[in-house]
Amino acid sequence: MKKLLMASAATALMASVAGAGSHSNEVKLGIIFGFTGPIESLTPDMADGAELAMREISESGMLLDGMTVSPVRADSTCIDSGAATAAAERLLTSDGVKGIVGGDCSGVTGAILSNVAMPNGVVMISPSATSPALSETEDNGLFFRTAPSDARQGVVMTEILMDLGIEEVAVSYVNNDYGKGLADSFETAFKDAGGTITISSSHEDQKADYSAEVGAMASAGGERLVVAGYLDSGGSGIVRAALDTGAFDTFHFPDGMYGANLETNFGTEINGSTGQVPGTDSPGAQVMQELGEANDFDGTSSFVGESYDAAALILLAMQAAGSVESADYKGEVMGVANAPGEKIYPGELAKGLEILKNGGEIDYVGATAVELIGGGESAGNYRQYEIKDGKITTVQYR
């Protein structure tokens, strides 16, 4: 009996070795998104984006002496950490993937990272997890993301205000996760940069009257009022009340306050106010849209470009390291994503592979103008605007 067991185990082992050997020219990448669950309408396009990058590289035949890439999809469910961990475990043990594109939602991404990717030493690049907590999580250099952390906007906002020479502001934020998170990250960044926040107070959406809130902020003073709220709700109410009482006449608007109604509601009354909104002037986004049309998916949908970039970064890093093993290529991800080097846009992956093969350097720009900062997360791209003569005017991209 014992011998029989031994024998069957040995046979199984040999079979799997042989199986691996026969596919040595193929590298598998896992794609773990919530194909069921709250964001199931976004994930098919995201996965198509990631697979497009893999197909492009396979077809080029340039990856590590003509290796092909095959994707393996798994379901993260977006919300169920247990199911996501099991799915990721399967990707590694039974499919033998060499890198993971995913997860999608922040909660399951953290679970996969600490339960599966870290113990097994596999690189994962998430296109859409934006929780600031993931910046702090221990990752052994294995975790990257092509989406910016939510905390990033606070930093960008600080840079804009500091560049304008504004060092004292009042903050009014909408009382929910978005407003509170943004106000907190901004407060930290602004204070670190030497600025003063005179008051940081919350407002409720959909109230009839904001004069009490504005009265408190007027008392606290400040050169500018930062309104971390929503344009079509309380945020506009705060701006209106501040203008009416003459408490503030210039404002700074984070992304929730951006929209055409800013011009129609306030027009020239808020001349000189500034703001930022996610956006890029990189040609990559346009290319991504065209690639999507050619391949039958929506390249403009949320996080599709990021997914393409995540898959492309893993494969380019493999090429740079000359190896498909995570331990070898994890150190190359930052290098291929950032300057210096030849800029690589979507659809030009073959060119990137060739440069890397010849020992050159690339700066992967991709669909979303990827620039990895900190522990390997996208810096994000923001459009800084100013209200001039009642019109939203782009100042620059950051």
Add this chain to the structure above:
Amino acid sequence: MEFLNAIVALSNYVLIPAIAYGSQLSLGALGVTLIYGILRFSNFAHGDTMAFGTMVTILVTWWFQSMGISFGPLPTALLALPLGIVGCMALLLFTDRVVYRFYRAQKAKPVILVIVSMGVMFVLNGLVRFIIGTDDQRFADGERFIITAGDFKTMTGLDEGMAIKTTQGITVVVAVIAVALLFWFLNRTRTGKSMRAYSDNEDLALLSGINPERVVMYAWLIVAALATIAGVLYGLDKTFRPFVYFQLLLPVFAAAIVGGLGSPLGAIAGGFIIAFSEVMVTYAWKKVIVYLVPFESLEPSGLVQLLSTEYKFAVSFVILLIVLLFRPTGLFRGKSV
């Protein structure tokens, strides 16, 4: 100069908004108090009555605007107001006919009528949302300001600006006229006197030949006018949204109870007490104090804010509790609740 700045800052952020808000609350509380005096129950549907009257006014305003009728620098809604009042009167007479009269005939206890009025409240709630939707409706037009903060600064040369919105001015003027008319009606006319008699002692009034149905009808008509005026003024000054009007029920009731239910004068006083406490307790006094203290070393480092603005509603509750605990009949000796 410093002293003037302090006064101006105080007026801009506390006095003017509180006076306008207080006038609106007073008109609302007058309606509640009249119903309590004549019909002897707390009308929970009052907030939604205000919403209904305002809604009719808004619809008429839009109709006027589409025909190009305007009221010069004043809001068109003032022209539409009489039609709004008529609409609201029709509604209240209708609900009285189909709902309240039945319970009156049965001599139902006040608590039953309170629950009935809650039922009416929910129906009105739905009706208003069904007709005009749940969103914000802004219907103020004409000049926005009597004086803007910027103009005030250049005019006086002070550091602080003071803005007076047209709607705030209108609120005070219209409220004064409405209250004067109401008191004239209650004190000078035959019907008004019979209403007061009915309110003071129902049995004696009936013995002296006062027709109760007539008194009740007049009460509803006056309440419709007061509720619509209060609602339209609030909507002009702030914004119209059905849910906000429903929430107004709390400060309106607090005002009526603080003043003493059944006492018109009390309702007015109560409205201003509630409005001023809400604004003053949540105001950050730093700005005013900084102007007033002579030395910089005495300036407060904090904001000197008793309660943050989220707790505005709590203020009405607390005042209500204190009054009910220590003086249940209210400041002006109204009926005990």
